Amino acid sequence: MLIAGFPAGAWGTNCYLVAPAAGEECVIIDPGHQAAQGVEETLAKHRLKPVAVVLTHGHIDHVASVVPVCGAHDVPAWIHPADRYMMSDPEKALGRSIGMPLMGELTVGEPDDVKELADGVELSLAGLGFSVAHAPGHTKGSVTFRLPESADIPSVFFSGDLLFAGSVGRTDLPGGDHAEMLESLARVCLPLDDSTVVLSGHGPQTTIGRERAANPYLRDVAAGSGSISAPRRGM
DSSP states (O other): OEEEEEEETTTTEEEEEEESSTTSEEEEEOOOTTOHHHHHHHHHHHTOEEEEEEOSOOOHHHHTTHHHHHHHHTOOEEEOGGGGGGGTOHHHHHTSOOOHHHHTTOOOSOOSOEEEOOTTOEEEETTEEEEEEEOTTSSTTOEEEEEOOOSSSOOEEEEETSEETTEEOOOOSTTOOHHHHHHHIIIIITTSOTTOEEEESSSOOEEHHHHHHHOHHHHHHHHTOOOSOOOOOOO
16 A cells, blocks of 8 residues: 655645555545645656545645645545535634635635545545544544555554644634544544554654553543643644
């Protein structure tokens, strides 16, 4: 399997391209602010053909390049319906203006083809099977994507802004909910095998085992106390 990722834009949001191998079809995950050029360079480098864009949630730092990327390759974008409005109205999703100079660099709106995600769906795209889990807390429509373990790699978990290396997503923006975040961490993350590789929306990769042992928020959820306040990471 080929997974090529890079941080993009003002928020350093990780964009991932996932394919069975070089020279094959691929899925693009979270093409955010100023990600379009990086997407094109990665496609060319690995000779990939995109078949879909999938989104972990609707914040502008994860969706800002959806329209140009989908338009350039005539592919659909998949998003949970609770976050779909954010593609057309990013400032409402943040509860504040994100700034006119920055807005001037963005293409706000929906691509021509938008498909909606649901909890428990198995997406078959580019010859890969992605398990979708609805994981509200950071936003109402946050989801994660998991690829099963194969002969050559462990399971891979695209966590969006649910789980980071050493931290979890912020819950102080519109649609955020600390109690929902704790429930999502317990329901979606804790059951995963320790060997599961975590590729998150921001920061370096990690594993579930490492986070189970060292991440104070995941440890707190596992202990059942839920006492730690939500951090301020991600948009």
